[in-house]
Each structure stands twice: as C-alpha cells, then as structure tokens.
Amino acid sequence: MKIACIATSQVPSSTANSIQVMKACQALAQVGNEVCLWVPGARGAEWAALAEQYGLITPFEVRWLPTRQVWRRYDLAWNAARAAKQWGARVVYTWAPQAAVFAQWRGLPAVLELHDRITGKVGPLWFRWFLQSRRPKRLLLITEALRAVLERQFGMALPAPVTQIAPNGTEMERYENLPAAEDARRQLGLPQGLTAVFSGHFYAGRGTDLLFELARHLPELNFVWVGGREKDVAALREKLAEANMENVVLSGFVPNAHLPLYQAAGDFLLMPYERSIAGSGGGDSAAICSPMKMFDYLAAGRVIVTSELPVLHEILNEHNAVFCPPEDAAAWADALRGLMRDPARRESLSARAREDAHSYTWKARAERALDGLRQA
The missing domain is CATH 3.40.50.2000 (Glycogen Phosphorylase B;)
Structure with missing residues (x-):
C-alpha cells in the first residue's frame, strides 16, 4: 500500500521530533508499504547520510517542499496533500492536523499522530474537523495521559474505534x-x-x-x-x-x-x-x-x-x-x-x-x- 507521510519537522536534524518521524516512516516501510515522506525544505540529502544520522536500515523516499514562513507550514500541508493524491497514496500519515484534514478533503483516509496538546487559535478547529470527517481515520496518541488532557481540553470522550494509544518504540x-x-x-x-x-x-x-x-x-x-x-x-x-x-x-x-x-x-x-x-x-x-x-x-x-x-x-x-x-x-x-x-x-x-x-x-x-x- 502506498502511504504518504507529511511532517513539519526539519530533515535532516538531530531534534527528537525529526528522529521520531524517520523511525515511524521506516517502520511503515518495513511492514510492507511503499512510503514517501514530504517535509519542508529547498534542498534534500542523500539516503546514505540520512541512514547514518537516523540509524535507518530500510530505505523510503523523502521529498522536500519549499515553504514560506508567512504561511506557517500551511503551504506544506496543502501542497503535500495534493502531491500525495497525485502520487497515488492510499493513506496519508501525518503529525499535522491541517495536513490530515487536507488529505480528507481529497478523499484519502488519514492517520493523525499527536505528541502534544492542540494549540493556537485555529488548531482546535482543525482537530474537530479531522474527527468529524466521514473518511476512514486513525488518531494516534503517544500516552494515555495525552488522551486525558485532550478529552479535558475538548470536553468530550475521543472516539474509541478511531483513537489508539501508540507509545514510541525501539528496533x-x-x-x-x-x-x-x-x-x-x-x-x-x-x-x-x-x-x-x-x-x-x-x-x-x-x-x-x-x-x-x-x-x-x-x-x-x-x-x-x-x-x-x-x-x-x-x-x-x-x-x-x-x-x-x-x-x-x-x-x-x-x-x-x-x-x-x-x-x-x-x-x-x-x-x-x-x-x-x-x-x-x-x-x-x-x-x-x-x-x-x-x-x-x-x-x-x-x-x-x-x-x-x-x-x-x-x-x-x-x-x-x-x-x-x-x-x-x-x-x-x-x-x-x-x-x-x-x-x-x-x-x-x-x-x-x-x-x-x-x-x-x-x-x-x-x-x-x-x-x-x-x-x-
């Protein structure tokens, strides 16, 4: 299955969020999927360098999309969702609520992985739109504690069939x-x-x-x-x-x-x-x-x-x-x-x-x- 991953993390980078994205994408490839990751940036990196920095074994494609700071990564989310559809993705896997919603608007199932609270003025709107969509979806939360925080924040129980607790992992x-x-x-x-x-x-x-x-x-x-x-x-x-x-x-x-x-x-x-x-x-x-x-x-x-x-x-x-x-x-x-x-x-x-x-x-x-x- 072709899975399009969309992340706002810088790649390459030594930050934890960047490492987590690369580990998650590799795992998707290791269980038999064709994976392509879209991240912000004008220049890419060779796979050998990425494999060394991130400790990767199984290759997958990484594509960089130029972004403008004024759009606060919304341009990445929109353009990556469009590119994913053109690429033939069957599922979009992302860490950005707006990218998940853009994928749903294009008729694609979406997996949204969250590591933190929903913040900003419009962040809660994107999250509610994601949950309300009739498209197949999955919400991954890294801890039960985060689930409790989000349920208090939004004043509702997160839907059990959709929500999954997904701690980080190891190889x-x-x-x-x-x-x-x-x-x-x-x-x-x-x-x-x-x-x-x-x-x-x-x-x-x-x-x-x-x-x-x-x-x-x-x-x-x-x-x-x-x-x-x-x-x-x-x-x-x-x-x-x-x-x-x-x-x-x-x-x-x-x-x-x-x-x-x-x-x-x-x-x-x-x-x-x-x-x-x-x-x-x-x-x-x-x-x-x-x-x-x-x-x-x-x-x-x-x-x-x-x-x-x-x-x-x-x-x-x-x-x-x-x-x-x-x-x-x-x-x-x-x-x-x-x-x-x-x-x-x-x-x-x-x-x-x-x-x-x-x-x-x-x-x-x-x-x-x-x-x-x-x-x-």
Whole structure:
C-alpha cells in the first residue's frame, strides 16, 4: 500500500521530533508499504547520510517542499496533500492536523499522530474537523495521559474505534548481539569501571544540573553523556573543567546509528527528567511524554534509573526500572550507590528491561496504526 507521510519537522536534524518521524516512516516501510515522506525544505540529502544520522536500515523516499514562513507550514500541508493524491497514496500519515484534514478533503483516509496538546487559535478547529470527517481515520496518541488532557481540553470522550494509544518504540534488531558493558567501553575507548550513561539533548528540563551533581557526588562512578548541541556540550566541558571533575566523558553528537553501542557501554542508563520538560519544539511535556530513549534503554538491557514522573509508569515499573524523585540529587546518588553494591538486583532489572522491550517495537506500532485502514 502506498502511504504518504507529511511532517513539519526539519530533515535532516538531530531534534527528537525529526528522529521520531524517520523511525515511524521506516517502520511503515518495513511492514510492507511503499512510503514517501514530504517535509519542508529547498534542498534534500542523500539516503546514505540520512541512514547514518537516523540509524535507518530500510530505505523510503523523502521529498522536500519549499515553504514560506508567512504561511506557517500551511503551504506544506496543502501542497503535500495534493502531491500525495497525485502520487497515488492510499493513506496519508501525518503529525499535522491541517495536513490530515487536507488529505480528507481529497478523499484519502488519514492517520493523525499527536505528541502534544492542540494549540493556537485555529488548531482546535482543525482537530474537530479531522474527527468529524466521514473518511476512514486513525488518531494516534503517544500516552494515555495525552488522551486525558485532550478529552479535558475538548470536553468530550475521543472516539474509541478511531483513537489508539501508540507509545514510541525501539528496533530490537539494532540491540541484538551487543557486547557486554566492559567490551563496549573497550571498543569506544572509554574508561573501565561501573558507568552511568545519559543519551540525549541538554534542553531545559532534561536534568543537566542533576547529572552534574551526581558526577560530583559519585567520583567512584564513571559517567558518559552522549549527544547535545555543540554549544551545550562546550558549556558543559567548561563547567566540568572549572570543577576539576574527571569522571565524565562528553561524546558530543553521535549519529543515531551508533547510539546502541554507547548505551551498551553503561551499567546504568539515566533519565533524569525534571518536573517540567522543554522539548525541541517548545512547551512542557512532563505530564504527557513518551521519550524515545526509554524504549531504547529497555532494549539495551541495562539498569534504567529514571525520574518519578507519573506518565512514565505507563511503560516502566519497579521490575524494569528504578524511580527517583525529580531534581533530588541526594536521592539519586543513594539509589545509584545501592545499585552499585547489588549486582543481583542489577541483573534482574536489566533482564526484565530487555524482555519488556519486545512489547514496544516500531514495526508492531506501525501494524497496529494501519489496522482496519488497509482495506479503506
């Protein structure tokens, strides 16, 4: 089946929304569909470069459409929906409500994936139009918490046959046959000894201050911080140098294709979210998020230590993760010290994490998203 995907994310980019789009599109292709993704931009990129940056295996077509800022991506949505129809798409899969509605206007079934609240003056109108359309449709929400927020916002229960909870996912094949932590550290030239790994950006709310305090209070534990924008990494290097802290390695940006090895190098994988989380697109996602790293951490089969945020309990539990109060460095340090002294508990948590990861693959997510739409 030909599936046209329409996203407002920049491609290529290191932002989480861009990575999520590319992973979702690949999964649609992996379950047997012909996929074409339309994104904004005047210039494209070669598939080899995209595959390296995003950690992709299965190719799909990406087309770039020029946009004008004054139209606030409405021109992308309109032109991409028109192009999808001309291309012969059977379904449009999008993260933009207006693109979903434009596809419906052109007689196409639409899948609308949402990661956040509906905002803006006309955003609620587009969302209602999407739901009211008689065309076959699917609404994907990344968490039950987001469903509750939207139902309160719109004062109605979202239709059960249409709405599906679709957490983000992982690719188990990328985490097969990973080396033991010691061997992964050796391959990457990292110091040996018990190691805590954080991967991701250093945006506000991601726990950067807590990471720093943990490294300062636990000199016996090695830390590897993977990712981040160049300016953020430079600022952290300077801060670490001023504090004479030598137990932290900052990798800088690492292509997604190489992330599994870095995650495998850790005995502990950290998710130190604060009570308020800023995303690459702005806003606060602490109450409704479905972090992609959480699923990759599960697949890596290492001990996950995470902030106690209610939404994370939709996936994590006391058997596959250790929860700590957000922004409480002392509590986090105590938890890590306890784990460092308890190899049996580390083994149990790691094994359960790996087992639970099989329930959250991108491919299974794609199959569920299309269920009932293939014959539409």
